[in-house]
Amino acid sequence: MGRALIVTNDFPPRAGGIQAFVHGLASRRPPDSVIVYAPRWKGSEAFDERQPYEVVRHSGTLMLPTPAVARRAAELADGCDTVVFGAAAPLGLLAPRLRAAGAGRVVMLTHGHEAGWARLPVARDLLRRIGEGADVVTYLGDYTRRSLASVIPESKLTRLAPGVDVSAFRPGAGGADVRKSLGIEDRPVVVCVSRLVPRKGQDMLIRAWPLVLRRLPDAALLLVGGGPSRTALQRAAAGLVARGSVVFSGPVPWADLPAHYDAGDVFAMPCRTRLAGLDIEGLGIVYLEASATGLPVVAGSSGGAPDAVRQGETGLIVDGTSPERIAEALVELLSDPAAARAMGKRGRAWIEEQWGWDRVADRFERILTGTAVPDSPRH
Template sequence: MKKSLLITIDYPPTTGGVANYWSNLAANMPAESFCVLAPDDENSVRFDKRQDYLIYRRCLFTCKKWRWPKWLPIFMHTKNIIKRENIEKIVVTHILPVGTVALLMKLLYKIPYVVSMHGLDVSYATVSLRKRLLSKLILRFSDTIIVNSNYTKNLMLKNLCDKCESKTKIIYPCPNVSYQELADQDLNLFKKDNKLEDKKVLLTVARLVRRKGQDMVIKSLAKIKESIPNVVYLIVGRGKEDVRLKKMVDELGLREQVMFFDDIKNKELPFFYHVTDAFIMPSRKLDDGDIEGFGIVYLEANLYTLPAIAGNVGGAPEAVIHNQTGLVVDPEDENNIAKAVIELLSDKEKSNWFGQKGKERVSEEFCWDKQADKLKELL
């Protein structure tokens, strides 16, 4: 395996999808064959010491007075690391601006490179003609393109590089939680404290933003109540839709059915998963193009043997396999959402089967070590 350099502008202790995705893949790579160039961060020492592989922390961009090219420090640091570590392949986590450096390294020093693409990368690469043309050039000269879902792959092929399909590979993100067993007495106390005894529980764990679709679940509850009178809906998360959603609950007279939890730590999430009957997040596409690129949270619910309900747009239908690990619905149709919820909450055998299939799928396919094996083959 060739020694590779990962160049990234998002890396722990910074949080976020890209940082999480690549730090987990890096942790499962052979330490002697992989190193990272990441932004300087005063809080990074503790994280870096825990890693087996080498991390170079550098200032990656020029000061504001020097407006272009801001990525020049990345170029210089990359050149130095290539020489010091005998790097034979480069991996970049963003097509812009880091991909520009990789392109130059190939043109000047014939070092092959891999580009990683997420949905937002495609959107950013197409905001101007200059960015689009540069992105097309970067993809054209790349050895391999890594995407996080089929949805992202198709978006990239359609908008940036229709001839890149053969060299595009999918490496899926994986859940960051592991199944945690809880004592019956602790669960019973949690149910009692939250008045969940003898209830059919729906759960959404997500930021409170329009894309996630909590409002559509709330709207569908009136119809769901007709068939499942003991239904309750737990909304875990915080965000700018908080006030609007709570007002909607009041206006629809659903205070007894909807509960908000906006200050929940990760270690508390297992309690919510254990008391839930079905997970739901009918994510939708917004007018500005914002869309769910995949949806790790569906897989996290599957880990707890829960069936999941997802919207039929973006990458969500890859995370939830319709009629196998859950149900896929029209996220703009409250009747369709209600029908799916009623189907799962009224048919325990089907619900359990979906949940079990989901857990098996996550355990077999969506593990970081198995996804890292795909990366090893590419490098």
């Protein structure tokens, strides 16, 4: 097995779905077969000490394709067979320099923002240049594939979506204790686990919540996570918070996330596309983690989010710009607990069958070695 250098801006201890995805790929390879080059974040040293493989940190919190970053990456690429870019844009522009340093194979992962780049003229040209430097460009699902195929040759495209740790994200993962600690026992609970930013739709959940309370006055909305929108969201929910129907947990450690999913009866993140298509949901690992925990999900129709839901089977897809549609979906699921549980059970089975980490890690290895076969649809 050859050695791979992973060059990425997205890596723990910074929280996020892409960070968890890239970390999961690195962690499932033999320790001596991977080295990671990533930015420095608060808590990096302690985090890196716990990893069985080498992590090299950039001096700042963001890496751009500058000469200094290129030089350091080239030094680290010495002795590596493959270079993996945790996100193709913009660091994939370094690919020619790393090939010159000896990298025989270049693999680039893409997420939602590359699909956004494909929509804009200048960004499209940069993405085309990035794709020219790759042997393989991965995509998350049908939406991102269609977007990328307008810029990158289809012969280079292959699917690689995140995996879910089904042993951690499972029914009975500790939700009862979370409910008790937050004072929401014996109430119908909608939970949203995500960074608090406009695209994720927590603001629309709060706007929809009075409509939900008209039908289900004892329901509670649990918002898990931190982010720049927290103060604005708390102001928007001020009256509802006072009545105990909207609860902010704040950010929680990764190890506690399964229990917070498990505290809900329904998971909802009504994401929406913003900024003329530049701010878009690539997939939505949270929907998969919620399904693994046995929850029915309510997802927004942004970008590739529908690829993480089987409409009507594991969840409902709604217009994330409509509080009315969001409220209707939530009331439908909360009002029929038996049907909601059945939907969650189907979601759990789907995750176990299609989204387990063993399957993803095996595919990643085949992509690195050039032996991957065309993948079958998830749906």
